[in-house]
Amino acid sequence: MIADNLLKIEQEIQDSCALVHRDPKEVTLVAVTKSVDSATAEKLIEQGVKNCAENRVDKLLQKKQDLVNYPDVKWHLIGNLQRRKVKLIINEIDCFHALDSLKLAEEIQKRATKPLDCFVEVNVSGEASKHGFSPEELVPFIESLVALSKIKVVGLMTMAPKEASAKQIRKVFGTLKELRDLVHSKGFSHAPCTELSMGMSQDFQLAIEEGATFIRVGTALFKDEEEQ
Numbered sequence: 075m076i077a078d079n080l081l082k083i084e085q086e087i088q089d090s091c092a093l094v095h096r097d098p099k100e101v102t103l104v105a106v107t108k109s110v111d112s113a114t115a116e117k118l119i120e121q122g123v124k125n126c127a128e129n130r131v132d133k134l135l136q137k138k139q140d141l142v143n144y145p146d147v148k149w150h151l152i153g154n155l156q157r158r159k160v161k162l163i164i165n166e167i168d169c170f171h172a173l174d175s176l177k178l179a180e181e182i183q184k185r186a187t188k189p190l191d192c193f194v195e196v197n198v199s200g201e202a203s204k205h206g207f208s209p210e211e212l213v214p215f216i217e218s219l220v221a222l223s224k225i226k227v228v229g230l231m232t233m234a235p236k237e238a239s240a241k242q243i244r245k246v247f248g249t250l251k252e253l254r255d256l257v258h259s260k261g262f263s264h265a266p267c268t269e270l271s272m273g274m275s276q277d278f279q280l281a282i283e284e285g286a287t288f289i290r291v292g293t294a295l296f297k298d299e300e301e302q
C-alpha cells in the first residue's frame with residue numbers, strides 16, 4: 075500500500091510539474107514519518123525514499139537510531155525547536171526547516187560542529203497560532219545572521235492556512251516565492267536562499283505549481299497503514 079501511495083504521489087508531482095513546465099528533479103519529496111513507527115518508515119525507504127522528516131526531537135533521534143542501516147537517508151527536522159534541545163539534535167540532522175528566532179540561531183551557532191542547511195520559517199498568512207517571521211521582519215532577520223557561520227539559509231519555509239480556499243493557499247505560496255526571490259537577489263553569501271519548503275498532503279500540488287522545491291508529505295504516503 076505504501077508503494078502504491080508513493081507511486082501515486084510521484085505521478086502527481088510529475089503532473090504538477092508538467093502543468094507549469096518545471097523539471098520534476100527540482101522537487102524533493104520529504105517523507106514526514108511522524109505518524110508511523112520505524113518499521114513503516116523503513117518500508118518507504120525500501121521503496122527508494124531518501125529524505126525523511128520528523129517534527130519532534132525525541133522521535134527523530136529514535137527513528138534515526140532504528141534506521142541506522144540506511145546511512146543514505148537524509149533527516150529533516152521540520153517542527154519548532156526549543157533552545158534547550160538544540161544540543162541533542164543539531165549534529166544529527168541534515169536540514170532544519172523551522173528557524174524562527176535569533177536566539178535559536180545563536181544556540182545553533184554555539185552547538186553545531188559544521189554549517190547546517192536551514193530554512194527560515196515565514197508566517198505569510200499572519201495567523202497568531204503560527205511560528206515564523208512576518209514578511210517585513212524577514213530580511214532584517216537574515217541580515218542579523220551574517221556572523222553566524224554555522225547557519226546556511228538555503229531557503230524559506232511556510233505552512234498554508236488551514237481551511238483556506240485554493241486561491242488563498244496559492245497566494246500564501248506565491249508570496250513565499252516572492253520573498254525567496256527578494257532574499258536571493260541580495261546576494262548574501264550566508265543566505266543563498268534558492269529553495270522553497272512548502273506544501274503538505276493537502277496542498278503539495280498547488281505548492282509545486284507555485285514553485286516549491288521541497289514538499290513535506292505525511293498522511294498521503296501512509297493512508298491505509300496502521301497509525302501509531
Ligand SMILES: *Cc1c(COP(=O)(O)O)cnc(C)c1O
Nearest residue numbers: 106129152274275290291292293
Ligand atoms: C505533519 C507535518 C507535515 C505533513 O503533513 P501531512 O498533512 O501529514 O502531509 C508537513 N510539515 C510540517 C511542519 C508538519 O508538522
